[in-house]
Amino acid sequence: MTANTYPIDNVRADFPALRQTVNGCPLTYLDNAATTLKPEAVVEAVRQHYREESANIHRGVHHLSQKATEAYEAARDKVQHFLHAEQREEIIFTSGTTAAINTVAHAFGSTIHADDEIILSEMEHHSNIVPWQMLRERTGCVLRVIPITDDGQLDLAAYEAMLGPRTKLVSVVYVSNSLGTVNPVQRVIDAAHAHGAKVLVDAAQAVACRAVDVRALDCDFLAFSGHKIFGPTGVGVLYGKRVLLDALPPFFGGGDMILSVSFERTTYNALPYKFEAGTPHIAGVIGLGAALDYVNALGLAGIAAHEEDVRDYATRLIARIPGVRLYGTAPEKAAILSFVLEGVHPHDVGQILDTHGVAVRAGHHCTQPVMQRYGIPATARASFSIYNTRADADRLAAAIMQTKELFG
Ligand SMILES: Cc1ncc(COP(=O)(O)O)c(C=O)c1O
Incomplete structure (x- = not known):
């Protein structure tokens, strides 16, 4: 599938939220890096669970519980295939990327001692910084930070120089949510492994726009959230x-x-259940399964081609508006455009764009070190997804022009 044969009209029709107007304008939803809209198929899968099989899973002997368990475990198989994981036991359902990273910070963190080193990058989301700082408080381990270049790439030479016998873990983002950079995670992983270190990949932004193969990557851990890939x-x-x-x-x-509990001794369940304490978000997991079915049916290659076309078009339009400065101009980029409009605070940009029905995010995007790196408090961020079009980019550019005029 190419950008020309991509079924954009069908895709847009699948997302009921796109049918509304905002402030009298058609909704131009460009806040996909924060969360994506949900297709009818996901809404229906969640609804069907609550309407027809709302029962708790795993321990039930009755019909509804068995149906819910089957649907929940079928979603695990879908995730396994989606990530190309070798075994279904390697897929743990969590409440999101944040919970997944915190789980690693505690479970793998139990093997970390004072002076062991963990490498992060300057472009991490706070959810891939704070859990490691909390681990540092518990253990006295050392955090090292890969710097980023002016155009928003990892400084790989600096990274490779940091690796050493004390490096225990490298935890990096695949696609930066504030800069859009697609990091060369394969190279990051190979270099870490050459030093005996493990690697966690934060794939929160990556899974919806590129095929992720955990076996080919050979990453040790990987995290993502359902809501950024059209799920709950x-x-x-x-x-x-x-x-x-x-x-x-x-x-x-x-x-x-x-497996068994007494006051003297408790034994733990096998994988994956060992890491899934309590009643999980059953409907959410089932909805995530439906979201992955949706993405698979569309095909990640077609999605990538479509988003690249819209990204390039939008970048050309916005970059030529006088006073606009783009942050994150790496050659390998997702469809995320962070920008500052000279003389106008990004929050004001966001609010004026909203009056035109254009939804963008303004702020630090939970990446304050990135803002510090560039000496800015915030950016406005337009992030495109499978249902966005060149017309959305036109509306964004027109609304930025009007914001500029308003602020003189
Ligand atoms: C790159 C990245 N990592 C982690 C997260 C945290 O995801 P969640 O809030 O769904 O746990 C986000 C969310 O914005 C993200 O973009």
């Missing part, structure tokens, strides 16, 4: 190599993650 909020995935997950202690304790 409050559900996400931690992938971990079985040999690692098997050896690690659980993070949360409670129901379902045990």
